[in-house]
Amino acid sequence: MCTNIATRTAVNGSATTGAGWSPVSEATIGFDHATHLWREHAVRLDFVNASGGRVALELDLASGRALLDRLREVIAEAERSGVDA
Amino acid sequence: MTLWNSFDTGAADGMTATVTKIKGANGDEVHAYVARPEGASRRGGVVLIHHMPGWDEIYREFTRRFAQHGYDAICPDLYCRAGHGKPDEVTAKVRADGGIPDQQVAEDLAAAMSWLKALPTSNGKVGLIGTCSGGRHAVMTASKTKGWAAVVDLWGGGVVMQPADLTPKRPVAPIDMTTDLSAPLLGLFGNDDKSPTPEQVDQHEAELKKNGKTYEFHRYDGAGHGFFYYDRPAYRAEQAVDGWAKVFTFFAKNLA
Numbered sequence: 001m002c003t004n005i006a007t008r009t010a011v012n013g014s015a016t017t018g019a020g021w022s023p024v025s026e027a028t029i030g031f032d033h034a035t036h037l038w039r040e041h042a043v044r045l046d047f048v049n050a051s052g053g054r055v056a057l058e059l060d061l062a063s064g065r066a067l068l069d070r071l072r073e074v075i076a077e078a079e080r081s082g083v084d085a
Numbered sequence: 086m087t088l089w090n091s092f093d094t095g096a097a098d099g100m101t102a103t104v105t106k107i108k109g110a111n112g113d114e115v116h117a118y119v120a121r122p123e124g125a126s127r128r129g130g131v132v133l134i135h136h137m138p139g140w141d142e143i144y145r146e147f148t149r150r151f152a153q154h155g156y157d158a159i160c161p162d163l164y165c166r167a168g169h170g171k172p173d174e175v176t177a178k179v180r181a182d183g184g185i186p187d188q189q190v191a192e193d194l195a196a197a198m199s200w201l202k203a204l205p206t207s208n209g210k211v212g213l214i215g216t217c218s219g220g221r222h223a224v225m226t227a228s229k230t231k232g233w234a235a236v237v238d239l240w241g242g243g244v245v246m247q248p249a250d251l252t253p254k255r256p257v258a259p260i261d262m263t264t265d266l267s268a269p270l271l272g273l274f275g276n277d278d279k280s281p282t283p284e285q286v287d288q289h290e291a292e293l294k295k296n297g298k299t300y301e302f303h304r305y306d307g308a309g310h311g312f313f314y315y316d317r318p319a320y321r322a323e324q325a326v327d328g329w330a331k332v333f334t335f336f337a338k339n340l341a
Contacts, residue, residue, distance in 0.1 A: 002137040002218040002242055002280070006180045028181040033138050033217075033311075035173045038318050040310065046177045054174055 003041065006030035015047050015055040024049050034058050088330045092153075099123040100152040102145075107161060107200050110192030117161040117197060118145050120152035127208040129234070129340030130201030132194055133160035134215030134222045136311075139176035140164055143314060154333055156212075156340070157204055161197045163190055163222075186254040187229075190222050195230040202232075210234040210340045213268075214332065215241065217311060221259055224270070228262035235339035237332055238272045240310050242280030245288050263292045269299040271335040273328045275308030275321075303331055 008028040015024045024047040034042035036058060043064035045057040059067065078084065092098055102120040109115035118140070122128065131151045135144040140162040151158035163185055167178040179185060198211045212235035215223040220241020227236040243250065246258035270293065274286050281289070286302065293300045305312065305324040312321040313328060 002221075004184055004243075006183065008181050026181075028177065030180055032180065033136075034317075035138060035176075040317070040319055044180075046181065048177070048181075052168075052170075054177060056173070056177065 003030075003032045005032060006044075011047065013047070015053075017053075017055055022049055022053050024053075024055065031061075031064075088326060088333055097123060098153075100149065102149055102152065107159075107196050109161065109165075109196045110189040113166060115161050115163075115165045115193055115196070116140075117159050117200070118148050119157075119159045120149045121157045121204075121206070122152050122155055125206060128155055128157060128206055129208055129336065130157045130159070130198070130204070130211040131336065131340070132197045132201065132211060132213045133158060134190075134194060134213065134219030134226075135160060135163060136215070136217035136219050137176070138217075139172035139179075141172040143316065156336070157201055157206055159197045159201055161193050163193055183252070184218075184254055187222075187225055187256070191226040191229040194222070194226045195232070198230075198232055208340075212236065212336050212340050215239065216313065217241065218243070220244075220272075224266070225259040225262065227268050227270070228259060228265040231267050233268040235336060236266075236268045236270050237335065238270060239313065239328070239332075240274050240278055240281065241272075242278075242310070244281060245285040260289055260292050263289075263296050263298065266293070266296070266298050269335075269339055270301075271331065272300065272302040273331060274302065274304045275310060275312050275319075275324070276304050276306050277309035280310070301335070303328070 011027045013024050014021050026048050028046040030044045039060050042058035047055045100122050105117050105119050106114050107117050133148050144160050148158045148160045164175050164179045167175050201211050213223050213233050214237035216239040220238040221243045223236050223238050224244050227233050244259045276283050308321040308324040309319055311319040313325045
């Protein structure tokens with residue numbers, strides 16, 4: 001099924017591909033048909049920059065949950081450390 | 086009708102396939118993949134509606150398959166306005182933008198129908214077929230525009246929509262356009278599909294019946310969504326072979 005589940009946010013970051021590092025300015029987060037992952041649907045993370053460069057990830061739902069949990073933990077720890085506001 | 090190997094080995098069986106440009110909605114230039122049998126015989130036409138994953142390789146194959154079976158076939162790039170690149174890159178832009186508007190889709194597809202009807206080989210009959218989001222687009226377009234001789238919805242999710250699903254780009258559920266459906270409809274569905282669910286297919290069927298529309302629905306056990314896609318895990322060979330035969334039988338009946 002086409003879920004049409006997608007949202008996007010501005011980001012300030014960098015991503016690396018075979019061509020090296022480049023800035024990324026926007027992320028689309030969705031859950032819809034997988035392109036490459038051998039599942040019908042995937043959590044889709046697309047990072048793009050203004051010049052059209054793109055880094056994409058497809059994860060199954062369990063991996064998406066695990067990533068989210070670890071990301072929350074890391075961010076909470078980072079905030080507690082007070083190293084970077 | 087037998088799908089595979091139904092040609093005569095002595096027949097002239099060539100085709101041409103290319104990318105052309107048509108004038109779509111708002112007069113926009115839209116790329117379209119076209120496949121046509123060789124020869125000057127009069128024949129039906131088929132407009133193919135690519136699925137949500139984009140104007141991709143499998144749709145080029147599908148387009149050529151209709152030419153192989155004697156139809157002039159065209160598949161417009163509904164994502165053309167998002168630019169060009171590898172299909173999944175273009176689709177990523179369309180997803181980020183929340184999809185494409187129904188009205189634009191209907192006008193692009195009607196333009197493709199007119200393009201086919203203007204061919205010297207046209208017999209004046211054109212069918213419409215789509216899978217996935219394209220199945221929904223087929224039902225929607227055959228309700229919003231006229232001139233189609235047959236329409237095929239392959240597991241189109243979102244024909245039945247809840248009020249919360251409606252958006253400015255998809256403002257009306259296709260099921261609510263049923264009174265305007267302008268052509269006989271063939272629907273193929275997998276009973277394990279989550280969208281459309283068997284209950285939603287029932288609901289659509291009840292609406293077609295209520296409005297006296299000509300339709301045939303076939304539902305497959307052991308199949309879910311996208312069971313024609315041999316490059317994806319949902320592929321079900323037995324159901325797909327039967328489904329393709331039903332599609333060609335339906336077009337043979339309505340586009341001759």
